[in-house]
Amino acid sequence: MGNCWRKPIAHVSSSNISGSSKTHSKKKQDLNSAERETALKSLDQSPKASNLKSFTVSDLKDATKNFRQENLIGEGGFGRVFKGWIDGNTFAPTRPGSGIVVAIKKLKPESFQGHKEWLAEVNYLGQLHHVNLVKLIGYCSDSTHRLLVYEFMQKGSLENHLFRKGVQPLPWATRINIATGVARGLAFLHSLDKNVIYRDLKASNVLLDSDFNAKLSDFGLARDGPTGDNTHVSTRVIGTQGYAAPEYVATGHLTPRSDVYSFGVVLLELLSGRRALDDEKAGTSEETLVEWARPFLTDSKRVLRIMDTRLGGQYTRREAQAAASLALQCLNNDPKFRPSMKDVLAALEGLHSSNSIPSPLPRTPKSGNGNHATRHSSSHTQKTTAYSN
Known part of the structure; x- marks a missing residue:
């Protein structure tokens, strides 16, 4: 979430410890459609935190200039993190250099595990506020799109x-x-x-x-x-x-x-x-x-x-x-x-x-x-x- 990140870098969770991780990844990918549909219905429930901004995909495309490559600041198993710009009061997307800088984490559509992590992230950071926890500004849950918008950490x-x-x-x-x-x-x-x-x-x-x-x-x-x-x-x-x-x-x-x-x-x-x-x-x-x-x-x-x-x-x-x-x-x-x-x-x-x-x-x-x-x-x-x- 900062401009010092190398690529790839894990702002996202890396869950790996042995050679058998490939087997577990394959099992996740082999979930049958019924299991996936049931899981996603549960995950589509509204986040518990009501004080977060609900963004549209269009908002976040505008904020990142359509997720332009030059705005990519991090990448991992969850997906990619982009730098974006929004108005500090209305949270509407703005042009680069104006408003406030934010970090926007975009979940890979095919990432089943990422959906559960996405919801956990929204619910915990949406309700917990502390000077030593990164501030979550908002989220996007639009059809198959799952994104998170954070304060930008400069270092x-x-x-x-x-x-x-x-x-x-x-x-x-x-x-x-x-x-x-x-x-x-x-x-x-x-x-x-x-x-x-x-x-x-x-x-x-x-x-x-x-x-x-x-x-x-x-x-x-x-x-x-x-x-x-x-x-x-x-x-x-x-x-x-x-x-x-x-x-x-x-x-x-x-x-x-x-x-x-x-x-x-x-x-x-x-x-x-x-x-x-x-x-x-x-x-x-x-x-x-x-x-x-x-x-x-x-x-x-x-x-x-x-x-x-x-x-x-x-x-x-x-x-x-x-x-x-x-x-x-x-x-x-x-x-x-x-x-x-x-x-x-x-x-x-x-x-x-x-x-x-x-x-x-x-x-x-x-x-x-x-x-x-x-x-x-x-x-x-x-x-x-x-x-x-």
């Missing part, structure tokens, strides 16, 4: 700023500020009376405004959290390899602490400048970022070895150790021993303060899996469990 995705070649490295203070913004967004979701599990936190789903403030985007995979006496939500495993919590991958049991694990991976990416999983090595026996970093995270004397060399001397040893300790706790194999996002946010806000360096959160007991078992188990489950929907 694009965190993924681009961490990993794209030729981009100025993010300073240490900016990285901590981004981590704090992400934590604040997740803490908000988890603190709702009917808590929401984000489920697909990754660097490409963290978008940055002109001041590098972070906002969570893409709520297509979000789920309502457990209620009452329930300890978890049972669901088919879907998400992105390298970010998903091991217990979720193994059992399909989803809790807010699943988001905490994913946050730990993103924090580790911010500290190290390394990807959660190298795209070129996906599906091989290569280590994930978590597997590579864990031995250093557990040894305060060696923790500086994980730090991005491009940061130079922008941080103190105590700052690096505090941030690494927080990441390690988020990445605990046992979700019971991970901190809540509220506690994570408090630790990061202390770290972000220029007056003092916070003490790490209290050490928690190690889960039943030792470090050696963790390396083996994590590698096995993440690379052999198929993500499906």
Whole structure:
């Protein structure tokens, strides 16, 4: 949704983890007409949020100059994202350079999974408003067309700023500020009376405004959290390899602490400048970022070895150790021993303060899996469990 995105880039959800994903894709395509018709009738129900603008296809064609190629700013499995222009008051389409800039996500007509994600996105972002969530302005549900209209995020995705070649490295203070913004967004979701599990936190789903403030985007995979006496939500495993919590991958049991694990991976990416999983090595026996970093995270004397060399001397040893300790706790194999996002946010806000360096959160007991078992188990489950929907 920003002008820094490379192509292809996932503003949309990427739900892939193993070679068996092709089988699941084929199954989705083979849905018989009766199943598809029933599903689409359900999806065609009016979105719950009444405060969103309902656009026509004609409006959005005018806003993007008929989805002109030069206005394409992102692309993924869901479809494409285009830059457009609308009037800030009436939301009517305007000519380029006038009114306000928006990002318009266009669903592929043949994408069955995308219809469900589209409706989830409208219903969650249409009702939830927070400074660290991307603002959804409106939607279009016109015959076979499904589109979403968002505020435009000038600096694009965190993924681009961490990993794209030729981009100025993010300073240490900016990285901590981004981590704090992400934590604040997740803490908000988890603190709702009917808590929401984000489920697909990754660097490409963290978008940055002109001041590098972070906002969570893409709520297509979000789920309502457990209620009452329930300890978890049972669901088919879907998400992105390298970010998903091991217990979720193994059992399909989803809790807010699943988001905490994913946050730990993103924090580790911010500290190290390394990807959660190298795209070129996906599906091989290569280590994930978590597997590579864990031995250093557990040894305060060696923790500086994980730090991005491009940061130079922008941080103190105590700052690096505090941030690494927080990441390690988020990445605990046992979700019971991970901190809540509220506690994570408090630790990061202390770290972000220029007056003092916070003490790490209290050490928690190690889960039943030792470090050696963790390396083996994590590698096995993440690379052999198929993500499906």
